[in-house]
Amino acid sequence: MLRYILRKALRALMTMFLVVTFTFLIxxxxxxxxEIMFPDDVPxxxxxxxxxxxxxxxxxxxxxxxxxxxxxxxxxxxSFRDSRPALDVVTERIPATLRLGLSAFALSxxxxxxxxxxxxxxxxxxxxxxxxSVSVMGYSMPNFFLGILLILLxxxxxxxxxxxxxxTPEHLIMPVITLGTATAGIVARFTRTAVLxxxxxxxxxAAKAKGLSxxxxxxGHVLPNAAIPVITILGLQLGAVIGGALVTETVFAWPGVGRxxxxxxxxxxxxxxxTIVLIISASMILCNLLxxxxxxxxxxxxxxxxxxx
Amino acid sequence: xxxASESAATAMTTPRSxxxxxxxxxxxxxxxxxxxxxxxxxxxPPVRYPLLVxxxxxxLAVLFxxxxxxxxxxxxxxxxxxLAARLSxxxxxxxxxxxxxxxxxxxxxxxxxxxxxxxxxxxxxAGTLISCTLGTTLGFLAAHKKGWVDEFIMxxxxxxxxxxxxxxxLAILAFLGNSLGLxxxxxxxxxxxxxxxxxxxxxxxASARGYVNAVRVMGASPLRIYFKHILPNIIGVLIVQFTLNxxxxxxxxxSLSFLGLGIQPPLxxxxxxxxxxxxxLINAWWISVAxxxxxxxxxxxxxxxxxxxxxxxDPTLR
Numbered sequence: 001m002l003r004y005i006l007r008k009a010l011r012a013l014m015t016m017f018l019v020v021t022f023t024f025l026i027x028x029x030x031x032x033x034x035e036i037m038f039p040d041d042v043p044x045x046x047x048x049x050x051x052x053x054x055x056x057x058x059x060x061x062x063x064x065x066x067x068x069x070x071x072x073x074x075x076x077x078x079s080f081r082d083s084r085p086a087l088d089v090v091t092e093r094i095p096a097t098l099r100l101g102l103s104a105f106a107l108s109x110x111x112x113x114x115x116x117x118x119x120x121x122x123x124x125x126x127x128x129x130x131x132x133s134v135s136v137m138g139y140s141m142p143n144f145f146l147g148i149l150l151i152l153l154x155x156x157x158x159x160x161x162x163x164x165x166x167x168t169p170e171h172l173i174m175p176v177i178t179l180g181t182a183t184a185g186i187v188a189r190f191t192r193t194a195v196l197x198x199x200x201x202x203x204x205x206a207a208k209a210k211g212l213s214x215x216x217x218x219x220g221h222v223l224p225n226a227a228i229p230v231i232t233i234l235g236l237q238l239g240a241v242i243g244g245a246l247v248t249e250t251v252f253a254w255p256g257v258g259r260x261x262x263x264x265x266x267x268x269x270x271x272x273x274x275t276i277v278l279i280i281s282a283s284m285i286l287c288n289l290l291x292x293x294x295x296x297x298x299x300x301x302x303x304x305x306x307x308x309x
Numbered sequence: 310x311x312x313a314s315e316s317a318a319t320a321m322t323t324p325r326s327x328x329x330x331x332x333x334x335x336x337x338x339x340x341x342x343x344x345x346x347x348x349x350x351x352x353x354p355p356v357r358y359p360l361l362v363x364x365x366x367x368x369l370a371v372l373f374x375x376x377x378x379x380x381x382x383x384x385x386x387x388x389x390x391x392l393a394a395r396l397s398x399x400x401x402x403x404x405x406x407x408x409x410x411x412x413x414x415x416x417x418x419x420x421x422x423x424x425x426x427x428x429x430x431x432x433x434x435a436g437t438l439i440s441c442t443l444g445t446t447l448g449f450l451a452a453h454k455k456g457w458v459d460e461f462i463m464x465x466x467x468x469x470x471x472x473x474x475x476x477x478x479l480a481i482l483a484f485l486g487n488s489l490g491l492x493x494x495x496x497x498x499x500x501x502x503x504x505x506x507x508x509x510x511x512x513x514x515a516s517a518r519g520y521v522n523a524v525r526v527m528g529a530s531p532l533r534i535y536f537k538h539i540l541p542n543i544i545g546v547l548i549v550q551f552t553l554n555x556x557x558x559x560x561x562x563x564s565l566s567f568l569g570l571g572i573q574p575p576l577x578x579x580x581x582x583x584x585x586x587x588x589x590l591i592n593a594w595w596i597s598v599a600x601x602x603x604x605x606x607x608x609x610x611x612x613x614x615x616x617x618x619x620x621x622x623d624p625t626l627r
Binding site: 011014015018019022023026027136137139140141142143144145148149151152156236239240242243246247250251261262264265266268270273274276277280281284285288 | 468472479481482483556563569598601602
């Protein structure tokens with residue numbers, strides 16, 4: 001088990017290194033970032049000062065090492081718009097995004113898992129078709145369009161809910177629905193497949209033949225076994241939630257990291273963009289590591305299979 | 310080497326491996342109860358075309374034609390302004406001009422929609438094609454080279470799979486600036502890892518098969534083996550992935566364009582139109598609802614089509 005975790009942790013570190021290399025390369029491939037960032041009428045001295053401040057006058061490998069060291073020290077540069085450290089600008093937006101993201105995630109689990117269970121246990125009935133079509137629709141609906149439709153209906157027509165901002169809990173309702181439904185569709189599909197998979201296993205037939213009651217079968221055998229793939233998918237869906245948050249936060253003017261990123265890209269505030277990319281990647285990688293560990297812990301087969309390979 | 314005998318061997322072996330793709334399980338000869346799939350989809354010998362699948366395919370085909378013949382079909386130019394008829398609702402809602410109304414510059418929405426369909430489908434199609442080619446090539450490379458090349462490609466796959474791709478795309482567009490070419494290239498990075506993973510796995514299991522050994526012994530080059538012999542045998546899975554990757558690229562393109570970071574004016578795409586219309590929701594909802602509905606229908610049709618194809622063509626399903 002320890003070896004399994006170590007392997008996974010090493011993989012995670014490598015991936016993080018890849019992310020850092022990626023941001024560095026992207027930053028440098030663009031040629032001299034000063035030329036892109038500043039308009040033409042900025043005096044040459046300012047550009048030069050910036051170039052030296054970021055170490056752009058040094059050779060590439062030295063720049064990379066300097067870059068790694070500064071990231072290791074938590075120095076991620078200054079935001080142009082706020083003239084504050086980029087890390088501060090980003091971290092103060094994190095709570096809002098967490099509030100939105102976690103609620104949406106909870107909604108998608110609460111909707112997706114029961115929907116998938118219903119579809120699997122009532123296979124090929126009307127309920128199954130309904131659940132399947134709802135999940136396909138949830139997946140196909142672009143969340144910016146869903147958000148706009150919700151605003152049209154609930155804010156402009158019915159005047160029930162506020163269309164933007166984050167002042168009251170009511171402000172949370174529409175963004176959470178927008179963000180949660182797409183993921184719910186995917187979760188429902190995977191739950192359905194996972195449960196059907198387990199239902200086809202010989203041990204379920206054996207348990208049935210033994211005369212086990214339906215509820216005993218479902219709670220004792222089917223759910224624990226179906227839980228493993230579902231948990232994996234949930235871990236992976238966290239990334240989808242973060243990606244969706246970009247759009248959803250912009251539509252509803254939610255003061256989170258996603259909206260900040262869109263604004264930073266628009267204003268070419270590269271330090272902020274880089275900080276957000278690094279923070280989100282780090283949390284995603286950590287999350288995947290946790291899921292992998294949980295997976296290995298729940299399912300001994302995976303653990304041994306991967307270490308022997 | 311000896312081309313005649315090689316092609317004879319191909320003729321002998323390829324049908325057999327084709328047949329194994331559509332194993333008895335997929336043709337209704339399966340005696341075990343198969344609980345995992347909709348057997349009424351594919352286990353009856355004559356192919357059934359469910360109404361929804363046909364509708365989706367027809368819709369996509371019509372949309373492709375609309376995009377292709379946008380100039381001929383559009384009642385007005387996509388940039389033609391008529392400031393006297395700004396924000397006019399659709400004719401059937403009592404508006405003055407345009408079947409779908411006009412936008413904040415008095416441009417005809419229907420015409421803009423047709424041109425937007427062209428750009429959106431073009432970008433998504435080109436992006437998916439690039440991602441398919443890239444993924445397949447890297448997958449073959451990983452299957453062929455093994456060792457550290459394989460490890461490195463697997464690491465790239467893991468990296469791509471563990472990151473929300475919107476983030477990567479935004480970072481690239483932020484740092485490198487935006488142009489149509491770069492934008493399509495970025496779309497081409499979306500989902501390559503799925504193609505690569507499938508190709509790698511299938512190519513590895515295929516290279517242990519008899520027909521691959523046969524052509525290899527006859528001295529066929531690796532390129533020939535992979536692209537002429539293995540590729541036709543795994544093309545079903547790739548087509549399925551293609552159909553499933555397409556809607557996700559459409560969504561990505563429209564999300565980025567919606568945020569104003571994708572297709573730039575004067576060009577327009579479905580997402581960009583929606584983004585423009587967002588500021589006029591209160592008095593001109595039709596600007597954003599029309600392109601939104603089209604995006605929804607495109608992704609829905611492609612998803613339905615992809616699911617159906619997967620049930621029919623994907624041998625990795627039980």
